[in-house]
Amino acid sequence: MVTFGDAEQEKRIEFLKKREEEELAQVLSRKYGVEYVDLSLIAINTDALRLLPEARAKEVEAVIFGMVGKKLSLAVRAPENPKVKALVQEFTERGYIITVFMCSQESLKRGWARYADLSYATESKAGVFEISNEEIEKLLAEVKNIGDISTLIKDAVEMKRAYRITRILEVILAGGLSTSASDVHFEPEEAEVKLRYRLDGVLVDVLSLDHETYRLVLSRMKLLSGMKLNITGEAQDGRFSIKVKGDEIELRTSVLPGNYGETVVLRILNPKSIAVPLQELGFEPKLLERLQKEIARPNGMILTTGPTGSGKTTTLYAFLRQVNNPGTKIITIEDPIEYHLPIVQTQVEKNYSFAEGLRSALRADPDIIMVGEIRDTEVATTAINAALTGHLVFSTLHTNNAAGTFPRLIDLGVSEKVLSSAINVAMAQRLVRKLCQTCKVKRTATEAEQKLITTVLASVVDTTLLPQETHELYDAKPEGCEVCGGRGYKGRVGIFEAIFMDSSIEEMLRNKPSEREIAQAAKPQGIPTMQQDGVLKILKGITSLDELTRVIDLEAR
Numbered sequence: 001m002v003t004f005g006d007a008e009q010e011k012r013i014e015f016l017k018k019r020e021e022e023e024l025a026q027v028l029s030r031k032y033g034v035e036y037v038d039l040s041l042i043a044i045n046t047d048a049l050r051l052l053p054e055a056r057a058k059e060v061e062a063v064i065f066g067m068v069g070k071k072l073s074l075a076v077r078a079p080e081n082p083k084v085k086a087l088v089q090e091f092t093e094r095g096y097i098i099t100v101f102m103c104s105q106e107s108l109k110r111g112w113a114r115y116a117d118l119s120y121a122t123e124s125k126a127g128v129f130e131i132s133n134e135e136i137e138k139l140l141a142e143v144k145n146i147g148d149i150s151t152l153i154k155d156a157v158e159m160k161r162a163y164r165i166t167r168i169l170e171v172i173l174a175g176g177l178s179t180s181a182s183d184v185h186f187e188p189e190e191a192e193v194k195l196r197y198r199l200d201g202v203l204v205d206v207l208s209l210d211h212e213t214y215r216l217v218l219s220r221m222k223l224l225s226g227m228k229l230n231i232t233g234e235a236q237d238g239r240f241s242i243k244v245k246g247d248e249i250e251l252r253t254s255v256l257p258g259n260y261g262e263t264v265v266l267r268i269l270n271p272k273s274i275a276v277p278l279q280e281l282g283f284e285p286k287l288l289e290r291l292q293k294e295i296a297r298p299n300g301m302i303l304t305t306g307p308t309g310s311g312k313t314t315t316l317y318a319f320l321r322q323v324n325n326p327g328t329k330i331i332t333i334e335d336p337i338e339y340h341l342p343i344v345q346t347q348v349e350k351n352y353s354f355a356e357g358l359r360s361a362l363r364a365d366p367d368i369i370m371v372g373e374i375r376d377t378e379v380a381t382t383a384i385n386a387a388l389t390g391h392l393v394f395s396t397l398h399t400n401n402a403a404g405t406f407p408r409l410i411d412l413g414v415s416e417k418v419l420s421s422a423i424n425v426a427m428a429q430r431l432v433r434k435l436c437q438t439c440k441v442k443r444t445a446t447e448a449e450q451k452l453i454t455t456v457l458a459s460v461v462d463t464t465l466l467p468q469e470t471h472e473l474y475d476a477k478p479e480g481c482e483v484c485g486g487r488g489y490k491g492r493v494g495i496f497e498a499i500f501m502d503s504s505i506e507e508m509l510r511n512k513p514s515e516r517e518i519a520q521a522a523k524p525q526g527i528p529t530m531q532q533d534g535v536l537k538i539l540k541g542i543t544s545l546d547e548l549t550r551v552i553d554l555e556a557r
Contacts, residue, residue, distance in 0.1 A: 149206055
């Protein structure tokens with residue numbers, strides 16, 4: 001009879017044996033020049049597993065555990081085994097790209113144990129994380145708010161089968177789509193891993209996962225995204241796609257090392273979210289009319305500025321759709337290409353910078369060029385020259401406001417003498433959440449709020465834009481309603497300002513003016529500032545004062 005102490009001792013010996021075996025596999029992997037993998041620490045892709053029958057896998061002492069497109073991850077006990085080499089050759093001839101990993105015998109047994117789960121898992125097309133139409137429709141019908149997503153994920157976590165990881169990812173992604181989340185954040189903390197969605201620009205807590213479940217979900221995401229599983233101390237980026245009702249939605253994966261594990265951000269690039277018509281972006285009608293005249297011109301530069309996440313890309317894509325026609329050649333240089341349009345789109349790579357891309361694009365005889373971002377002197381100078389030589393150029397710049405565009409370009413080395421000839425309009429923008437039109441609550445402004453509104457609107461030049469009533473405001477209903485998913489807000493809208501090139505701005509540029517001087521010279525144009533545009537949207541019941549002050553400083557004018 002084994003005593004308790006003996007049982008503990010045996011368990012300890014067994015643990016040491018396994019650890020020794022893993023360490024030996026790591027040492028041998030370096031000897032053979034292949035990567036090492038521990039299959040007990042990752043989620044195995046069932047679609048990959050299907051490619052190699054169980055009997056053959058055991059005969060060769062191998063298991064295919066990962067698949068992204070035609071790239072396969074193969075774990076083996078002995079890389080030099082002739083049977084392994086024959087297997088690699090066979091899959092290579094079938095058009096697959098094989099990465100061989102070395103693992104222990106114990107790892108292989110864990111991999112083979114997954115064959116028992118194949119009858120429970122559904123097969124998907126290679127390279128795409130596929131959610132069936134029935135499944136996504138069922139999930140979308142079930143998900144009304146964040147609470148529903150949390151409940152479904154908790155149910156999936158409690159499933160004992162190995163395919164629960166796929167189910168958890170399905171629910172997380174379906175929840176992201178149903179709530180129109182732009183990003184999904186996994187943030188490891190000491191005791192748990194926080195899952196959050198970015199909804200209309202604001203992070204919202206969904207639930208917390210245990211570290212064990214998160215480790216498996218992370219491995220699955222890494223495999224899907226084409227990342228290296230054995231690297232945990234470096235940043236990695238990848239991508240994969242999901243199919244929903246025939247539409248392919250791309251997800252960008254960014255992994256960063258942290259104190260309590262790797263943190264992950266999944267960016268959901270839903271083509272429907274970028275397909276916003278120019279008329280629905282939030283431009284005041286008179287400003288929209290002037291912008292449409294500018295984007296119809298054959299040459300010059302239109303710049304939009306603002307911080308990351310302020311909707312600049314959406315605005316530029318709306319411009320491109322407006323000017324795209326069969327007789328026009330459009331080329332874009334982006335980093336990265338976020339949404340695909342039926343035009344020539346190129347992406348910045350290691351040996352293909354914005355400057356190189358812009359020079360190459362100019363040799364391809366375009367009518368319109370979009371440069372994702374002006375970051376340095378070379379790109380700024382080349383883009384300005386393109387605008388001067390018969391091309392219409394769209395681009396973005398990082399400044400706080402429209403007036404800051406001109407000093408920024410001068411700082412980048414662009415001659416102030418050519419700015420007036422090249423730039424048609426400089427814009428600045430931010431995004432604010434829209435009040436849910438079903439449950440928003442009307443109230444009277446407080447004395448302090450009324451004073452602030454009056455001060456901001458006092459300098460509006462075009463008085464026809466001012467409403468008669470400035471005492472009534474709207475707030476978000478704290479508990480929200482079913483339409484807005486309990487958030488009080490639904491969707492976002494832009495607040496804008498713009499400075500058009502005219503004789504007074506042209507005259508001012510000769511003396512390298514400050515932002516304040518340019519803003520003063522632009523006042524007679526009658527375009528409201530972002531602060532004024534935001535306050536006008538408050539008075540129209542589009543957004544709330546709380547939301548506007550979250551995004552922009554109303555005291556700074």
